[in-house]
Amino acid sequence: MGRSRTYEWEDPSITAAVVGRVSGLEFLREIQAGRLPGPPVSATLDFTLDEVDEGRVMFAVMPGEEHYNPLGSVHGGVYATLLDSAAGCAVHSTLPPGMGYTSLDLTVKFLKRITADTGRVRAVGTVVSRGRQTALAEARLLDAGDRLLAHATSSCLLFPLPAA
Template sequence: MGRSRSYEWEDPALSAAAVGQGTGLEFLREIAAGRLPGPPVAATLDFTLDEVEHGRAVFSLVPGEEHYNPIGSVHGGVYATLLDSAAGCAVQSTLPPGMGYTSLDLTVKFLRPITVDTGRIRSVGTVISSGRRTALAEARLLDEADRPLAHATSTCMLFPLPAR
């Protein structure tokens, strides 16, 4: 009657120690290539960083029952996590060595329900504007036919990382 799922993750301190040592793009490429561990949340939800270039990041996920809310569709928090990850990593991909970021806000618009029948979904984040202290990014959640499932905007605060 019950269902179960198990997963593993690596020590997040390994990737956290590498933040800011090179550019944000270099850091994200190391994660995408598997040379640095991805964040534990990616293992928890089973999503991956598929593409990253300057000002753009793409994550994907195949929806499963483990992502469902009580009404039988993917929980809004999963949408938000994918959108926040794509928007934030798009910003991170633009950062020089020694700089970090954090999300200040995330505004999500839900457009279509997602279920196991939806198939693989992609979250595509792009930087709209970047200054010395803040950056604005957007992310689109798309199905396999590139139909929009959700949209988000995020403001990120940029800051120098402490010397290590």
């Protein structure tokens, strides 16, 4: 018998309407606190934003077979999504109101296999360097014993957002 999973998400335009009106740190803290809806991708993959500080964020997920590739382990795209979210949001947490960012690249190194037996994993993103137009961030995917499962770096382009 087939397995199924049902999930819900909120209207992403609610959150998108707030981008740039407050600082990145305030924006992410509003999502973390549940006062703004999280992005639909977090519902799709069932990950949460657990910590937010300036220049540092942490997402977490409990891997399940719904994340598996045909080889019976978590798909690399799930690793990459968590690492991209952590690196990008770390940069976002440093932005003042009126500024936005976009990822220019993401380089991922897969170090260890993840399965449902791995238990909860955390993606910790930190800003390495931030200038006026670009930022460099890294993210580390860790298990409960702080073993490094994957590592990523991301360059981000910073830009002023159009006035609302």
